[in-house]
Amino acid sequence: MKVTLEHLTKRFDDVIAVNDLSETFESGKLIALLGPSGCGKSTMLNMLSGILPVSSGRIYFDDVDVTDLTPEKREVGLVFQNYALYPHMTVLQNIAFPLKIRKVPKAERNARALEFARMVHIEDYLDRHPAELSGGQQQRVAIARALVKDPKLLLLDEPLSNLDAKLRVEMREEIRRIQKASGVTTVFVTHDQEEATSISDYIMLMKLGVKQQFDATRNLYGDPANLFVADFIGSPAINQLKGCWHDGGFVADGDKQVIRISNLKIEEDRRVILAIRPESFVFDDNKGETTVKVNEIYQAGKDTLMNVSLADQPLRGYIDPYYNPSIGSEVRFSLRDKGVFVFDEKTGERIR
Ligand SMILES: Nc1ncnc2c1ncn2[C@@H]1O[C@H](COP(=O)(O)OP(=O)(O)OP(=O)(O)O)[C@@H](O)[C@H]1O
Ligand SMILES: [Mg+2]
Known part of the structure; x- marks a missing residue:
């Protein structure tokens, strides 16, 4: 599904967290929202999900205006930094839970949950509880739980920031693999330029709520729009x-x-x-x-x-x-x- 933003703006009192942002995210791509702390990444994501109302502007999923739809009606999958799994449920029950809410019959929801458990490579741990899993395993369960509803859009807000350095690098590749396998248009928030460049097809780099450049990942490095972009992307720095x-x-x-x-x-x-x-x-x-x-x-x-x-x-x-x-x-x-x-x-x- 394609996502179109038209003059999207969010004001909190005197702060303009997202400022007149227009862009189109192509269907099936992995897009990183990148920028320093406070630049408006989470605000953008929360407007996409419907958790946060917009101040002005429109959001379209394909050609449907979803700006005034509730999160449930938008059919998005959400994964946050703290995975918020249900501690008393097993891995399988966690993944199947969104289907249970939708009253999908038990046999069918367990079969679907197993399919996504396999996709994220967690099928050997189906009977464990979250406390018995590593951070990376918990994060994979959270992603499977977000995908099982067959969302039109997957939204990930700093999903790797609680993991240690080695696991983060492994999980980047996992997320890329899972995203390609599912084909769901995905928006991934991070403030880490290396994470963004290693995972995404396109990057939107923001500063103080203003889009600096939206481009294929390698173009931000090789063809930066301004000094902020040139300086933000690349290690060692330019x-x-x-x-x-x-x-x-x-x-x-x-x-x-x-x-x-x-x-x-x-x-x-x-x-x-x-x-x-x-x-x-x-x-x-x-x-x-x-x-x-x-x-x-x-x-x-x-x-x-x-x-x-x-x-x-x-x-x-x-x-x-x-x-x-x-x-x-x-x-x-x-x-x-x-x-x-x-x-x-x-x-x-x-x-x-
Ligand atoms: N509920 C709120 N009320 C007032 N101001 C807010 C609120 N939420 C966010 N802001 C402000 O909006 C701006 C953007 O915040 P946002 O959380 O989107 O940043 P971010 O890019 O996700 O940062 P981080 O990398 O630290 O998570 C900041 O200046 C923040 O203080
Ligand atoms: Mg944030």
Whole structure:
């Protein structure tokens, strides 16, 4: 099912938690709602579910206006951070419960519950109670319980944040697998950019209730709409050099070297931020164009990273593991075409 939001807005007294947001979520996709704490993610999700009335704007499920429908009538499945399973019921009874409420006969509801227990790989624990399950297992039961009603839309609000680091990574893949297996359009809230990028087809990145970019996940990384997006997505974070446009190139504050950027012409002396992904440096002492000082070289798993400074501004880039200049020495780099962006210093607007 396709979801369309039209000028969706939610006000709480003087806070605009979601501000004039319009977008379409294609059927069958997994969409991550991403952004820092307080940016309006849960508010968005709660308006989608019908728990929270909108201040203005409309919500459509396919072509049906559901804005004024109750949560039950919208047929959504909800999973929250605390799974809220029924402690006195077994796994099978928990999953079957929404069908019991709908008065589905016992044999049929148990058969359906078993089908979804299998989908989330919890079928070996059907007779256990929630207290006898790990966090990840409980979370899978909660997802099966949300899916058993055959919802038109699955809504997950930070469903992994109570799990330890290793389990979170495993459960990301599980959720992706389960979502693809069920084919239900899914909206997944998280404030963790790595979680969002590893799980979703599309990401909506928000800041203070305002949509910053809605795009295929890799485009947020490779084609960010503004400085906030470029900075929020990517680890290690994108490098940011402050400076201005001078003599047909970028000159960092405190430095004299002109960094040429292909296909870019902007007005002289404009204040800009040159943002460089850590993999967009090519360090080469013969062919490099810009000289920097080496501060540190370190290993992060399989990757080798080097911290350098240009005037007093720090930069961090990936290097070839066999490249080993001495600390304190000067080295030279040039820039790749991809992963190099220029933003207006004041507005964060993308110039290149
Ligand atoms: N019931 C409420 N009454 C007043 N203000 C609220 C209410 N619910 C949310 N807000 C405000 O709306 C804004 C968005 O809140 P929301 O819970 O949607 O953020 P979030 O992105 O889910 O954050 P988090 O990552 O911390 O869960 C915040 O400024 C919050 O304080
Ligand atoms: Mg929230």
